[in-house]
Amino acid sequence: MATPLQALPHVLGASAMRAQHNRLILNLLWTEREISRADLSRRTGLSRSTVSAIVNDLLSTGLVKEAYAGASTGGRRPIMLEFQDDASFIVGIEIGATHISCVLTDLRCKVRASWSANAPVRDEPQIALDKMVAAVRSVLDADGIQPEQLLAIGVAVPSPVDNSRPGELLPLIVPKWQGYNIATTLEENFSRPVFIDNDANLGALAELWWAAGPAVSNLVYIKVATGIGAGLIIDGRIFRGSAGIAGEIGHTAIDSNGPPCGCGLNGCLTTFVGTNFLLQHAAEYAQEHGTAAPRTLDEFVDAALEGDPRAAELVRYTGERLGIGVANMLNLLNPDTIILGGGITRAGDLLVDAVRSTIEKSSLAASVSNADIRVSALDEWGIAVGAATLVLESALQAPAQFFAAPQGVL
Numbered sequence: 001m002a003t004p005l006q007a008l009p010h011v012l013g014a015s016a017m018r019a020q021h022n023r024l025i026l027n028l029l030w031t032e033r034e035i036s037r038a039d040l041s042r043r044t045g046l047s048r049s050t051v052s053a054i055v056n057d058l059l060s061t062g063l064v065k066e067a068y069a070g071a072s073t074g075g076r077r078p079i080m081l082e083f084q085d086d087a088s089f090i091v092g093i094e095i096g097a098t099h100i101s102c103v104l105t106d107l108r109c110k111v112r113a114s115w116s117a118n119a120p121v122r123d124e125p126q127i128a129l130d131k132m133v134a135a136v137r138s139v140l141d142a143d144g145i146q147p148e149q150l151l152a153i154g155v156a157v158p159s160p161v162d163n164s165r166p167g168e169l170l171p172l173i174v175p176k177w178q179g180y181n182i183a184t185t186l187e188e189n190f191s192r193p194v195f196i197d198n199d200a201n202l203g204a205l206a207e208l209w210w211a212a213g214p215a216v217s218n219l220v221y222i223k224v225a226t227g228i229g230a231g232l233i234i235d236g237r238i239f240r241g242s243a244g245i246a247g248e249i250g251h252t253a254i255d256s257n258g259p260p261c262g263c264g265l266n267g268c269l270t271t272f273v274g275t276n277f278l279l280q281h282a283a284e285y286a287q288e289h290g291t292a293a294p295r296t297l298d299e300f301v302d303a304a305l306e307g308d309p310r311a312a313e314l315v316r317y318t319g320e321r322l323g324i325g326v327a328n329m330l331n332l333l334n335p336d337t338i339i340l341g342g343g344i345t346r347a348g349d350l351l352v353d354a355v356r357s358t359i360e361k362s363s364l365a366a367s368v369s370n371a372d373i374r375v376s377a378l379d380e381w382g383i384a385v386g387a388a389t390l391v392l393e394s395a396l397q398a399p400a401q402f403f404a405a406p407q408g409v410l
């Protein structure tokens, strides 16, 4: 049975230098999966005795095990050390505007159990919190895991997250959440640390870690759903801005004479490309023509893919408007990659071609020619996996700090 990682504080608390060495070794073990003590020493520049001491500590936590003897380079055959992906587990939760998804993953963010259901998140915070707790219990039970075996719980939320008020959603975006706290609810129920970030940021993080490839270090992930948000990765790290608002492109005005937005402004990008806009326009068209209106975004996208001309036209219109937001991102950040996520992106080229046609008219040629613009390769669990990745990244990047403050919240 896997050993919970709480054993690590003894290991990592010695000094900042020791913590730094631990981080180096742990990261290399995680990345390589299998490596000998001699190679750890060679790759990190640490002495063999330092490596041995750290490895002994890691062996005692269960994070690493000794496996088979590797190939000899002349002397004794080295014992290979193996990182143990199931030494501990992570729960990742995506709280959308109208649904909750939850995954249980190992320490490589591989999904072991999952749960998803519709939930009135925007309007009924207490119901959403109850469902969220039930979701975590469900994925733990499905795999026979106890809360103590969790490294932490990561949560993606449809709101900017201000680090000075962890666990709270921004009232401007979701007014009914005033007074509710996601982090304290989870901590009270599971006694594990909770890490929370914006959903688009965590979509971006999941893309960076699991899909974009090692050459990409600057990317923008744009989540197109009920709201529109962008997650920015700059030099391999999430860029959050001073109060977590960075990337909130859904509320940039693209037409000051446009329809009113829930935020109080007019003609925000969200009012042209959000799910509500699409379903509303599809319903108006259906009423005019005496046909059945799509009830969900999935039905709408299916209609467009099956060749329904009005649905296809609406997807193109959405792509063109979305293109304005993408063009601004390209000119502002000049990323390697722009990834479009959310249910509408199932429309594929129909959407992306319209996005491209707008940006070719609205972006500087140099920023367009270098950028790869594409639909997310992540599956439906991508953002929940991104929430788990936030926990993993924190643990690998700053293990000493992470394990020394097990109740800490980002």
Ligand SMILES: [Zn+2]
Binding pocket: 250, 251, 252, 261, 262, 263, 264, 265, 268, 270
């Ligand atoms: Zn707005």
